[in-house]
Amino acid sequence: MADTERIAVVRERFDATASLLRGKLGSDVFTTSTFRDNCRLIASSDKVYVILEACKLHGFDMLADMSGADYLHYPDAKDRYGVWYCLVNTSTGERVIVKTYVNDPNPTLPSVYGLWKGCDWMEREVYDMYGIEFKGHPDLRRILLPDEFSSFPLRKDYPMRGKGERHNFNPILRSES
Amino acid sequence: MPLELADAIALPDSPEKDYLYTLNFGPQHPATHTTLRLILTLDGETIVRAVPDIGYLHSGFEKLGEHLDFNQYVTIVDRMNYISPVANEIAWHNAVEKLLGIELTPRAKYIRTIFAELSRIHDHLLCCGAAALDLGGFTAFLYAFYQREKIYDIQETAAGQRFHPSFTRVGGLMRDVDDDWIAKVRTFVKEFPKAHSDVRRLLDRNRIFIERTQGIGVLTKEMAINMSVTGPLARSAGVVRDLRKDEPYLAYGDLAGAFKVVCATDGDCFSRYLVRMEEMLHSLNIINAAIENLPTGPVNVDANSKVVLPNQMSVYRSIEGLIHHFELIMTNRQWKSPVEECYAATESANGELAFYVVGDGSGTAYRARTRPPAFIHFQLFPYLMQGHQLSDVVAVLGSLNIIAAELDR
Amino acid sequence: MAIEPMEGIVLTQLDHLANWVRKNSLWPMPFATACCGIELMATGASRHDIARFGSEAMRFTPRQCDLMIVAGRVVMKMVPVMQRIWLQMPEPKWCISMGACASSGGVFDTYAVVQGIDRFIPVDIYVPGCPPRPEQLIQAVLDIQDKIKRTGTLFAREFKNRSTFEGPRLNPATIPASERMIAPGNYETATRLQD
Numbered sequence: 001m002a003d004t005e006r007i008a009v010v011r012e013r014f015d016a017t018a019s020l021l022r023g024k025l026g027s028d029v030f031t032t033s034t035f036r037d038n039c040r041l042i043a044s045s046d047k048v049y050v051i052l053e054a055c056k057l058h059g060f061d062m063l064a065d066m067s068g069a070d071y072l073h074y075p076d077a078k079d080r081y082g083v084w085y086c087l088v089n090t091s092t093g094e095r096v097i098v099k100t101y102v103n104d105p106n107p108t109l110p111s112v113y114g115l116w117k118g119c120d121w122m123e124r125e126v127y128d129m130y131g132i133e134f135k136g137h138p139d140l141r142r143i144l145l146p147d148e149f150s151s152f153p154l155r156k157d158y159p160m161r162g163k164g165e166r167h168n169f170n171p172i173l174r175s176e177s
Numbered sequence: 178m179p180l181e182l183a184d185a186i187a188l189p190d191s192p193e194k195d196y197l198y199t200l201n202f203g204p205q206h207p208a209t210h211t212t213l214r215l216i217l218t219l220d221g222e223t224i225v226r227a228v229p230d231i232g233y234l235h236s237g238f239e240k241l242g243e244h245l246d247f248n249q250y251v252t253i254v255d256r257m258n259y260i261s262p263v264a265n266e267i268a269w270h271n272a273v274e275k276l277l278g279i280e281l282t283p284r285a286k287y288i289r290t291i292f293a294e295l296s297r298i299h300d301h302l303l304c305c306g307a308a309a310l311d312l313g314g315f316t317a318f319l320y321a322f323y324q325r326e327k328i329y330d331i332q333e334t335a336a337g338q339r340f341h342p343s344f345t346r347v348g349g350l351m352r353d354v355d356d357d358w359i360a361k362v363r364t365f366v367k368e369f370p371k372a373h374s375d376v377r378r379l380l381d382r383n384r385i386f387i388e389r390t391q392g393i394g395v396l397t398k399e400m401a402i403n404m405s406v407t408g409p410l411a412r413s414a415g416v417v418r419d420l421r422k423d424e425p426y427l428a429y430g431d432l433a434g435a436f437k438v439v440c441a442t443d444g445d446c447f448s449r450y451l452v453r454m455e456e457m458l459h460s461l462n463i464i465n466a467a468i469e470n471l472p473t474g475p476v477n478v479d480a481n482s483k484v485v486l487p488n489q490m491s492v493y494r495s496i497e498g499l500i501h502h503f504e505l506i507m508t509n510r511q512w513k514s515p516v517e518e519c520y521a522a523t524e525s526a527n528g529e530l531a532f533y534v535v536g537d538g539s540g541t542a543y544r545a546r547t548r549p550p551a552f553i554h555f556q557l558f559p560y561l562m563q564g565h566q567l568s569d570v571v572a573v574l575g576s577l578n579i580i581a582a583e584l585d586r
Numbered sequence: 587m588a589i590e591p592m593e594g595i596v597l598t599q600l601d602h603l604a605n606w607v608r609k610n611s612l613w614p615m616p617f618a619t620a621c622c623g624i625e626l627m628a629t630g631a632s633r634h635d636i637a638r639f640g641s642e643a644m645r646f647t648p649r650q651c652d653l654m655i656v657a658g659r660v661v662m663k664m665v666p667v668m669q670r671i672w673l674q675m676p677e678p679k680w681c682i683s684m685g686a687c688a689s690s691g692g693v694f695d696t697y698a699v700v701q702g703i704d705r706f707i708p709v710d711i712y713v714p715g716c717p718p719r720p721e722q723l724i725q726a727v728l729d730i731q732d733k734i735k736r737t738g739t740l741f742a743r744e745f746k747n748r749s750t751f752e753g754p755r756l757n758p759a760t761i762p763a764s765e766r767m768i769a770p771g772n773y774e775t776a777t778r779l780q781d
């Protein structure tokens with residue numbers, strides 16, 4: 001593969017970062033895993049804020065992406081929801097993905113609004129789609145779906161065609177309009 | 178100085194602020210281009226507060242991504258950023274191929290690169306043309322649209338559909354391009370600079386255009402980084418970051434000499450326009466370099482790797498080809514993805530367009546998350562609008578290049 | 587006795603006159619929501635030039651228009667807006683449903699997308715395609731001109747007869763009643779931000 005070299009460099013850099021963070025936070029705060037050029041720090045939901053804060057101090061100044069998934073039918077999944085934060089260091093181009101898991105009932109995570117303002121709408125979207133609450137978010141409302149909508153459509157137990165909400169309006173007849 | 182969101186959205190409820198009034202903008206308004214809605218609080222003509230309300234085009238793309246297989250979903254991602262559809266296809270299959278561990282053939286890489294750059298021109302043309310249209314310059318829009326028609330022709334020659342070509346496939350392309358296509362791209366490369374300079378001559382020194390864009394909607398570098406801004410918006414604010422250089426994918430590694438990263442420092446609407454116009458010329462250089470050095474050979478990876486459909490002859494003439502075709506088509510066979518997940522980013526015209534694909538061992542993504550640049554950029558709007566006039570709304574909206582389908586998915 | 591036929595003759599001629607005038611100055615209201623809207627723009631731009639058929643005067647306020655072109659998918663949150671815009675247009679008015687999504691939901695058979703706008707507003711012409719080529723849209727405009735010429739009346743009597751629901755019947759109950767629910771959709775929530 002042409003980018004094996006690049007992947008080797010990326011992983012080497014990641015190992016350095018991970019051992020640095022371990023030195024700061026203790027060795028059992030997170031585990032690591034890698035896949036191609038993706039390098040992940042995996043932590044439990046109560047530790048994740050500490051790790052993200054340490055990452056930010058370490059130089060990861062941009063939150064490139066943040067979203068989640070519902071692992072209900074996933075092979076060998078132990079937890080229901082996963083949430084990931086893709087961080088970038090804009091001066092060195094280094095990337096790291098911080099991943100965490102939460103469970104029913106009342107899945108809750110701390111909001112990272114204090115660290116990256118860019119998370120504002122992304123957290124609202126995760127809330128809208130999965131119902132994961134972010135403690136400390138200044139304005140946690142539904143963003144894409146109407147306010148009266150009562151399900152979380154990207155959960156795996158919600159049918160793709162919905163439950164009939166989409167056709168729940170009155171038609172206008174030609175003679176009366 | 179970034180403002181607190183709390184300031185931006187706090188309702189002015191003290192009695193001395195009673196004179197403020199609220200204006201509803203959209204969801205059906207020409208300057209929004211498609212569907213988005215703003216609730217503006219005005220003090221006379223000055224905007225005190227702007228609250229975007231989105232979701233008027235939320236059509237469940239990501240849910241569909243969990244039900245359609247890797248090749249079928251390409252028709253859906255097309256419809257996401259519909260002013261540069263091929264860029265989405267490339268980003269999607271880039272992510273899938275990273276998940277499956279497929280290395281493309283050189284020819285496929287080059288053709289995809291050409292398409293990616295054409296779609297960047299496509300996107301910037303509409304963005305600049307429509308920004309001018311909203312500010313009253315109709316002619317620039319017509320010039321820009323005429324060039325877009327040429328790119329439509331190029332897409333039509335390659336794929337048969339002018340608007341949503343759905344041209345990429347896992348491990349390659351729908352089909353190889355022919356000489357006709359190459360000739361069309363060459364003609365485009367030759368003729369485009371003239372049209373480009375026509376648009377520039379209309380706008381660059383146009384007093385009205387400059388007065389209405391310079392110093393409007395200023396984005397600072399710190400704010401850009403903190404708010405996850407990427408692409409031309411970030412570059413016009415002085416963030417030197419371009420994934421084509423930083424993490425070369427496709428053929429950008431080979432063609433690195435053909436382009437530079439275009440940056441500006443002001444961060445206002447006018448420098449966004451300038452960055453976009455300049456980027457088009459660099460894209461043209463890339464296309465030129467790529468089409469002149471187009472490698473020969475197959476466009477699809479080896480059929481034995483069982484990721485691309487075998488050609489028609491071998492399906493009809495040999496039992497292996499038939500079985501192989503059948504296996505890829507049957508919904509319970511298909512590709513064997515690893516039980517893993519990966520994030521793969523590309524530099525689209527609007528910024529970092531990425532997919533986060535979760536594979537569960539089947540040929541369908543378990544979760545196909547898009548990182549939509551327009552969604553992330555639109556968060557900026559309340560900050561950029563603070564203290565400006567009502568008429569600046571269209572200037573800022575036009576320069577942010579918000580595509581509703583990408584915004585809402 | 588002799589007056590009545592005279593009246594009849596005069597009235598039919600006025601109908602013709604009205605139809606002729608109406609058909610050659612259709613003012614479209616581009617209700618463009620998605621990709622089809624860009625093709626609508628392309629139809630108005632230089633190469634295809636819808637002005638050749640007298641329909642280039644796109645007005646973005648419904649109160650000045652008599653032809654609504656719904657271009658693009660319409661989702662749950664947008665339906666009340668679309669209905670309100672349709673009601674705001676003055677009579678006589680017509681509606682073109684442009685593209686697969688507006689006509690039937692197209693590739694988006696998901697929880698949010700309405701499976702055809704004809705479930706909620708009356709439609710005169712459907713244009714297939716995803717997106718339809720500009721030529722197709724121009725053909726649709728020609729078709730609606732033809733329809734006006736054939737069926738139009740001075741006082742719009744032809745609309746009075748269309749008093750039954752013209753769209754498809756709602757989906758057969760594929761969802762058990764216990765799973766169904768009442769959700770969004772009134773003018774209040776569609777046009778006002780809720781706190």
Ligand code: SF4
Binds near residue numbers: 659685687693716
């Ligand atoms: S019919 Fe096709 S082009 Fe038109 S809005 Fe739907 S998906 Fe887009």
